[in-house]
Amino acid sequence: MKGLMIMENNVLLATFKNQLSAFEALADIKAKYLGENYVITQAAVVKKENDSLSFKDGFEVNANGNIGFLNGGLLGGLIGIIGGPLGVIFGGTIGALLGESHGEKADKKVVGIFEDVSKYLVNDHYALILLTSESDTSELDNFLNKYEAETILRKDASIVRKDLELAEEYERKLKTDVEYKELKQKFENKSKEIKSNLDNFSEKVKANAEAFTEDLTKFVLDLKNKFKK
Structure with missing residues (x-):
C-alpha cells in the first residue's frame, strides 16, 4: 500500500x-x-x-x-x-x-x-x-x-x-x-372578535327588535367575509 x-x-x-x-x-x-x-x-x-x-x-x-x-x-x-x-x-x-x-x-x-x-x-x-x-x-x-x-x-x-x-x-x-403560534394567535383573536360581535349584536336586538332580521343577515355575511381573509 x-x-x-x-x-x-x-x-x-x-x-x-x-x-x-x-x-x-x-x-x-x-x-x-x-x-x-x-x-x-x-x-x-x-x-x-x-x-x-x-x-x-x-x-x-x-x-x-x-x-x-x-x-x-x-x-x-x-x-x-x-x-x-x-x-x-x-x-x-x-x-x-x-x-x-x-x-x-x-x-x-x-x-x-x-x-x-x-x-x-x-x-x-x-x-x-x-x-x-x-x-x-x-x-x-x-x-x-x-x-x-x-x-x-x-x-x-x-x-x-x-x-x-x-x-x-x-x-x-x-x-x-x-x-x-401564529395559527393559535389568529384563532384567539378571531374568537375574541366573534364574541365581541355577538355581544354587540345582542345589545342591538334588545334595543331594536324590528332590526333583528336585517342585523342578523349583515352579521352572518360580515362573519363569512372575515373568515375568507
Missing part, C-alpha cells in the same frame, strides 16, 4: 475583505478544480450583510467532470440555512435554543460550523466556501493566500453534514412552532 494517498473530505472557508479577490479566487479555482493534492466538487462565494449571508456565485462538478451551477448538495444546504431565517441567530442565541431541544451535547455539535462562519466572516466581507478532498492542505492554502485571504479554516465534511442535518431538523421544528 506504499504511496497510497489518504484524501480528507473538508469544507473550507476562506474569507476576504475585497470582493474582487473572492470572485477572482472562485474563477481561478473553477479552472483548476483538480490539483495535485486536491479535488474541488463544490464552491460558492457568499457575502455577509447585516448579519445575514447572501449567495453570490458558485459551481459544482459532477461525476463526469462537467461544471454546472451550484444546485443544492452540502454547500447549498449550508448556505440555505445560514442565509435563511436561522441565519441571524447562528453563533448567537442558537446555542441556547438548540440546547433546550436537543441537550448540551447536540448544542455543541450544531454550533460548530455556523459559529465559525459567524465569527470569522464579518459584515460586508466575502467568503469562498469549498467542498474539497485533500491529501495535503498546503496546496490550497498557498493558492488562496495569493488572493490575500484573511482566514482559512477547515471542517471535516462529515461533521458539517451532521451539523447541517441537526440545523435543518431544528429549522423544521421552529417553523412548525411558529406556524402553530
